[in-house]
Amino acid sequence: MHRAESRFAHRATLRRSLRLLGSFRFEQTDPATFYGGIAADSAAMLGDFYLDLTGRDLDGATVLDVGGGPGYFADEFARVGARYIPVEPDPSELHAAGLPAAGAVRGSGMALPFRDDAVDICFSSNVAEHVSDPWLMADEMVRVTRPGGLMVLSYTVWHGPFGGHETGPWHYLGGEYAARRYRRKNGREPKNRFGQSLFAVRAADGLRWAATTPANVRTIFPRYHPKWAWWLVRVPAIRELLVSNLVVVATK
Structure with missing residues (x-):
């Protein structure tokens, strides 16, 4: 595994971490604020890794966003000149925010409707725990990435503080228990229903995939942590509790 220092490592400061973590309180009440911040950070992160890899910025690069959701990322990637293509299996999710979805493709991340070696960058943010x-x-993301391209998978770790999404922190007592408790308290099913649209994905699972994929894994790190805390990924058990979101960066 290549662990060369990246431009993004210098961006991963405590100030950035506090800003991103503070935005989580707006996820349900003001999703534009929450997802807008995540979109800007995602574009910066991909831009840094792509520049490290190719010596070029995102201008003109084709970015496939697996599970692109309701369109908050489109404007940010357009701003940096990328050709942005979101893939989303649920049309209601794609149009949930009432934003334009030009160029969006309906399809499953587990069977991406693209040919091999189709895109410069394949990216997925907070989707793996929902399939x-x-x-x-992840294998499909590697397949559609061109040789010399970039694949970045970022997902929420189940035993981390955000693993249960809106049903947390009760997910620590079991996903089904947390879902039932949410229904009793709110009179409706959670949006992220355990066993149907939310699954228990561990940090160890991502590390295992990284060890077996034919792609060249460049780095693995906790997305919302400053650089000096990235060592948490290397410690079993602790990483499951404290690495709230794991990022795997690979090239092909």
Whole structure:
């Protein structure tokens, strides 16, 4: 595994971490604020890794966003000149925010409707925990990335503080228990229903995939942590509790 220092490592400061973590309180009440911040950070992160890899910025690069959701990322990637293509299996999710979805493709991350070697960058943010076979999705992301391209998979770790999404922190007592408790308290099912649209994906699962994929894994790190805390990924058990979001960066 290549662990050369990247431009993004210098961006991963405590100030950035506090800003991103503070935005989580707006996820349900003001999603534009929350997802807007995540989109800007995602574009910067991909831009740094792509510049490290190719010596070029995102201007003109084709970015495939697996599970692009309701369109908050489109404007940010357009701003940096990328050709942005979101893939989303659920049309209601794609149009949930009432934003334009030009160029969006309806399809499953586990069977991406693209040819081999189709895109410069394949990216997925906080989606792997919502599909039943996230590592099939990761394999698909590698498949559609061109040789010399970049694949970045970022997902929420189940035993981390955000693993249960809106049902947390009760997910520590079991996903089904947390879902039932949410229904009793709120009178409706959670948006992220355990066993249907939310699954228990561990940090160890991502590390295992990284060790077996034919892609060249460049780095693995906790997305919302400053650089000086990235060592947490290397410690079993602790990483499951404290690495709230794991990022795997690979090239092909």
